[in-house]
Amino acid sequence: MNSGSDSGVKKPKRITIETIKEMIAKHENGARVSDLAMQYDMATSAICTILRNKEALKAADVAKGVTILTKQRPKLLDEVEKLLLVWINQKKLAGDSVNETIICEEALHIHRDLLATLPSTSTASVEEFKVSRGWFDKFRQRTGIHSVIRHGEAASLDKKATEDFVKEFNKFVEGEGYVSHQVFNCDETGPFWKKMPKRSYITQEEKTLPGHKPMKDRLTLLLCAKASGDCKIKPLLVYHSESPRVFKRNNVLKAKLPVMWRANSKAWVT
Template sequence: MATRKKKVEKEGIKKKVMITVEVKKEIIKKHEQGMRVADIARCYSKSTSTICTILKKKENIRRLDAAKGVTRVSKQRPQVLEDVEKLLLIWINEKQRAGDTVTETFICEKAKALYTELISKLPGMSTENEESFKASRGWFDNFKRRSGIHFVRHREAMSSDTKAAETFTTEFQEFMVSEGYLPHQVFSCNETRLFWKKMPRRTYIAAEENAKPGPKPMKDCLTLLFCANANGDCKVKPLLVYHSENPRAFKKCKVQKSQLNVMWRSNSRGWVTPILFVEWINEVFGPAVKKYLLEKNLPVQVLLLMDNAPAHPPGLENDLLEEFKFIKVKFLPANKTPLLQPLDQQVISNFKKLYTKALFQQCFDVTNGTNLTLREFWKNHFHIVNSLKMIDKAWDGVTKQTLNSSWRKLWSDCVVGHDLVYEPEPPVVDEIVSLGKTMGLEVNEDDIEELVEENSHELTTDELMDLHLAQQQVVMKEISSEEKAKNTKDFLTSNEIQEMFHMWESLQNFVVKHHPDKALVVRAVELFNDNAMSHFHEILKRMQQQLSLDMRLVKEEL
């Protein structure tokens, strides 16, 4: 009986939940921003003594560089494994952003490859060290729990992909016939990463750039979302996402973002997010395709084809404005994008070749018409505004024939002359090589093809490390901005805003009660609410959303 009672009491003991290093750093940050210990304890569901203990050790905690989900760094957990997991998360995010579904086996193989490469760079490490990390099932389960990844498939029959793609193609063609869509009404969209300031590896400029330390991938990388119809005569304004909202070159060149030939948006990682995608749909895609169809005297009915990338919300049709409910969405099957996505069938590749041609042409024009050397132009005068002009020129240069022919695999009936042999576009690569040699650059066709392919392939280990460093710098910059805002007179707390709302409500009640013209008061109050108070409602809403996000992240971590 006593044994049973003791067992029951033991089962009733609450298991101690460890706080991750990442969360500890968040707690320190919030306290330094002015948040009270009691409020932090309430936010994280911890005792005030626990929070105080963390704050006392803040200097030691700051020095820790742990992967996501790790609760403590011990001698048993080598630093190289921390680095592997941090780089692995960045690699997984890149795969996810591209719409690729990764398997457990794929992740473990990448982890071992990262470990081997990082170990090889450490002095005094032997082959035994390289083989000490097995990327076992136990490690993977712990990594998955710590990092919170949840989109991993355990096993995958890759040989079935081609068969599944063929099945989808048959179903898609039958769907086109049954619904009566014309090639003018069917659009596809897809994202791609562009290293806008990159030369072929063998040029002396590329060698000089690669020799410089620093986070180049973040600075020189942007994401473009392209969209066009199957007929090939309607190209929608692209969405461009960069890591900076207002690059320095914008001020220098007096750029008005609303006048650009792309929809300019930004976030710290330079990725398309669901929110940005929905904005592009409602502000750019919807109005553009509606105008196009009306001008063609065609029924206002549109099908948008896209992959299952995280940036493409599955409930997109619910986010459409009422005037764009004529847009229907169809998703490509998972992991079949390279086989079926029309924009992946030489369209994006052709754009990147045309971009490289425009880049070389710009370099040639400047060095031929000014006293600047190529190195001087590249170092001091080539910036993102130059790139925007080249992006516009390259996208404009993608022909109707290229866009229409890209549907050959998925919807061959819509391709003009689909039963004829396809004649390739003019040799753009030859023109690039010719321009390069004119400027004294050592380039050939393989160099150009390699440059185009680099924009499609996954990042190398060195680039992953650069990207990790760049992301850390972005976070530090954001923290610095928050601290700067805190020290200004304009910094507001949620309590101050709530207090102001109560005062405004009391004032409204007083005026409504004692003013003789009730209708006049109501109109005045509504006008003030719309034009002034809405600003503070938005601030409070963002604060509450951030608090809700913080709480959710804490629960996930704990």
């Protein structure tokens, strides 16, 4: 019957290296051990242990959020994470959105760039950097980056009305005796192909992400196909420009595109 006593056991508190450095600096500026223990909610013996090893801790150059010093953690990885955090800040200031995939791709690019600067004798001993979901979750916890929604216009969809229409249409097809080869579905979609993702990761210090004017450069696609799936009509694409400059620069022939190209000042099907 030691469940009651176990519940009162206090788990050891893990603090980051940067917090430890802050603690050492305060002690060197005259703060007492007892005051530090009270401020950081730690035992005085733990504070004394930190102060005994303060030279090694002060010399530690690690990424933000690292809580322990180990020989197993490569210094190159610390450098990657520090540069990655700088890059996330730059993207935020530029108004760009970054998600998990983009961050992981940038981490690989930074690692490759740093690897290229090392001598050939050093690269042989460097372990392969695997940008896994586990690494990203730990990086997120260490640095405090979090995902927020970038506010903008939102579209709503009446899901129930959509489901009711499908049922009514199926009844109509069966009642009229049509087969799937006689049924065509034609619909348009208007993607804003320059629009940024709604969510983005920002640093621990930031609480919200400023809104931005969403890109309105759109095009309209009209798609048509048989219900049987054996016939697809060539899509119709409507853009606001009859001959975009990029077509002229790259000698693009509209007749050879996999769509029928048409122009409208508002990129709508009229």
